[in-house]
Amino acid sequence: EVQLVESGGGLVQPGGSLRLSCAASGFTFSNVWMTWVRQAPGKGLEWVGHVKSKSEGGTANYAAPVKGRFTISRDDSKNTLNLQMNSLKTEDTAIYYCMAEFGGSGYWGQGTLVTVSS
Amino acid sequence: QSALTQPASVSGSPGQSITISCTGSSSDVGAYNYVSWYQQHPGKAPKLMIFDVSNRPSGVSNRFSGSKSGNTASLTISGLQAEDEADYYCSSYTTSSTWVFGGGTKLTVL
Numbered sequence: 431e432v433q434l435v436e437s438g439g440g441l442v443q444p445g446g447s448l449r450l451s452c453a454a455s456g457f458t459f460s461n462v463w464m465t466w467v468r469q470a471p472g473k474g475l476e477w478v479g480h481v482k483s484k485s486e487g488g489t490a491n492y493a494a495p496v497k498g499r500f501t502i503s504r505d506d507s508k509n510t511l512n513l514q515m516n517s518l519k520t521e522d523t524a525i526y527y528c529m530a531e532f533g534g535s536g537y538w539g540q541g542t543l544v545t546v547s548s
Numbered sequence: 549q550s551a552l553t554q555p556a557s558v559s560g561s562p563g564q565s566i567t568i569s570c571t572g573s574s575s576d577v578g579a580y581n582y583v584s585w586y587q588q589h590p591g592k593a594p595k596l597m598i599f600d601v602s603n604r605p606s607g608v609s610n611r612f613s614g615s616k617s618g619n620t621a622s623l624t625i626s627g628l629q630a631e632d633e634a635d636y637y638c639s640s641y642t643t644s645s646t647w648v649f650g651g652g653t654k655l656t657v658l
Contacts, residue, residue, distance in 0.1 A: 465647070467594075474551075474652035475586070475594060475637050491645050527593060535605045536584075536596025 432456040432537045434528050439542030446518050446546075452511040452528030452539055460484060460506040462532050466513050468524035469541075478502075478526070481511070495521075518546045552577065552638055552650035559656040565626040568653045570638030571619060576648055578619040582641035585614055585623045589634045597636075598623060625655075633657040 438450040452464070463486075466478040479492040481502045490502040501514040511528050525541040553571040560566040570577065570585075577583055585598040596605055598614035601621060611626045621640070625632055638650040 467649075474635075475588075475639075475649045477639065477647040477649055480647070493646060531584075531596065531599065534599070534603065536586075536599070538593040538595070540593060 432530075432535075434530065434537055434539035436526060436528055436539040436542040439526065439544045441545045441547065442518055443548050444518060444520055444546055447514070447516045448518065448544060450513040450515070450526055450542060450544070452513075454509045454511065454528075454530070457530070457532070459504075459509040462530050464502075464504060464511045465529045465531075466502060466511075467527045467529055467538075468522075468544075469527070470521070470524040473524075476524070478513070515544070518544075520546050522546050550648070552640060552648055554636075554638060554650040554653045556651070557654045557656065559658055560625075560628045561658045562628050562630065564628050565624060566628060566655065567625075568623045568636055568638075568655070570621040570623070570640075570650050572621075572640055572648070573619055575644070576619075576640040576642040577616065577621050579643050580641050581616065583614065583616055583621040584639045585612075585621075586637045586639070587632075587634045588637065594637065628657055630657050 433455045435453045442448050465480040479502050481490040499517045503512045523546045527541045528539045530537050581601045583601045586594040588594040601616045602614045613624045636653045
């Protein structure tokens with residue numbers, strides 16, 4: 431069974447940093463592009479970024495609002511996806527989901543809440 | 549990259565069919581056949597309903613179908629059921645190697 435479990439959310443002050451993780455199991459993690467999606471309270475889904483599999487270059491792409499502040503990385507030895515968030519702004523407050531789509535199916539974690547507030 | 553345009557809300561009665569549109573540009577929806585649709589119930593994670601414009605994941609009812617014409621993709625739900633009431637989001641790959649979501653559509657089953 432495919433499982434994605436996010437962790438690391440919490441309350442952080444504007445300008446601060448936070449690192450989210452997503453533990454994956456039940457599939458060959460190294461072969462799959464992994465994605466972060468966020469949802470601000472009461473708002474729609476927003477694509478944050480993705481990281482390709484190492485075999486396809488392992489590079490990451492980011493949405494404009496987070497580019498230069500967020501870094502997505504993957505540790506294929508630990509089946510873990512990471513999201514390093516720096517210079518956080520109040521508008522980054524959201525539930526952050528990790529997501530994977532492969533084999534004609536899509537899988538989402540339960541999300542982790544990040545609150546940026548003073 | 550601007551969000552794709554979806555109607556804020558649609559509604560229909562049980563048994564009817566509804567269609568949700570998703571309008572983008574030649575840089576996203578019109579560029580590739582990489583359009584997905586997600587269903588989200590309140591307080592839950594989204595669920596993939598359609599991928600690559602018109603493909604259904606295993607386990608998704610065949611009452612859900614997707615299509616695309618030019619820069620506009622569409623999700624059609626036939627034989628509406630009460631459990632279809634949810635928020636629906638489209639997404640598309642873009643020529644910038646990023647993805648973009650639509651603003652979401654709230655479906656009400658009357």
